[in-house]
Amino acid sequence: MSETVLEKALVVAEACADAARETVIPHFRTSLQADAKSDDSPVTVADRAAEKVMRSILEDALPEHAILGEESGMSGHEGDWLWVLDPIDGTRAFLTGRPTFGTLISLFHKGRPVLGLIDQPLTGERWIGLAGQRTRFVSARLPGQIGTRICPVLGQAELSCTSPEIMTPNHAPRFASLQKQVRRTSWGGDCYAYGLLALGQIDVIAECTMNPWDWGALVPVIEGAGGSITDWQGKPLTLESDGTVLACGNPALLTDIVNHLSHPGTMG
Structure with missing residues (x-):
């Protein structure tokens, strides 16, 4: 698995994140109704719409890859590559108007996540991780520098x-x-x-x-x-x-x- 393969996949992942961002923002702090799923966690029209638009992008760009989404389950052919999507991680926060939710996009290769993207639509922050590479942090407004804190004890x-x-x-x-x-x-x-x-x-x-x-x-x-x-x-x-x-x-x-x-x- 080369870096070129991951960089190409990242272009698609960012397109998914951009589309999900545009889908989710109009629903934030509105009188949105939530349905309860089988595990009693909430789901909204925003969750479903964001996953749908991401699935459409992935199916067009990488039809040979399978997709697992929180809202719509598994689709596509089993193989080495699997996209895993959470359109709104933190639906409770989203429903109560707190900007601590996010869109999660990952690509697994042979069962191991090799690409990960965390996107916060409202703050414009995005974390991008690729296997074997330094994580990237993209933010137009809020400060931040990648690097965990070496807490000694x-x-x-x-x-x-x-x-x-x-x-x-x-x-x-x-x-x-x-x-x-x-x-x-x-x-x-x-x-x-x-x-x-x-x-x-x-x-x-x-x-x-x-x-x-x-x-x-x-x-x-x-x-x-x-x-x-x-x-x-x-x-x-x-x-x-x-x-x-x-x-x-x-x-x-x-x-x-x-x-x-x-x-x-x-x-x-």
Whole structure:
């Protein structure tokens, strides 16, 4: 897999992000109605329309690639290449008028994400990760420089998670164990928090019940910024992963973090 292949795919991914941005913005802070999906998470006409327009671009440009979208499932022929789409990651934030949602676009090659794009339509921020390359941050208005913060010890770390409600009874005490070791915990952010980790503003993010469309785009972005992103056992994320996601700005802290997540209440 050459850099040329990824750069060509990136042109298509950015076209998808641009189209999704134009589709989503007109719906922001309107009296939008949400339907509940089978997992009780909300979905809106904006989610569906944004995924539809991205699928259309991908089907025209790369008809040999398969597509997996949060709203419309799998389409196309099985093969080495799979696009994974989340048109609005953070629909709850979107519905309540908070600009911390984002569009996630990723390209998997043989089960591994090799291209990831996080786009925040309202702020105009975009994070682009390509396997083996330094992450790029594009922003016309807001400052930011790619590079995770090398937090020296866990006791100085800023921990983040989208919501305590995503924690299952099994995961909640393990997360609480980690919380006791860090400087403080902030809630909210969805995919935007991972962009902030890539900019050195957050040190650790631990979440669970995540699907491939939730984390696929994050992997190249975090790794290309100098961080690590794994499951809670420290293993690489795959399409068969258990839904836990652990992003760490300083990979040297990974073993310590995994120990706290694995043994709630026993680590001092």
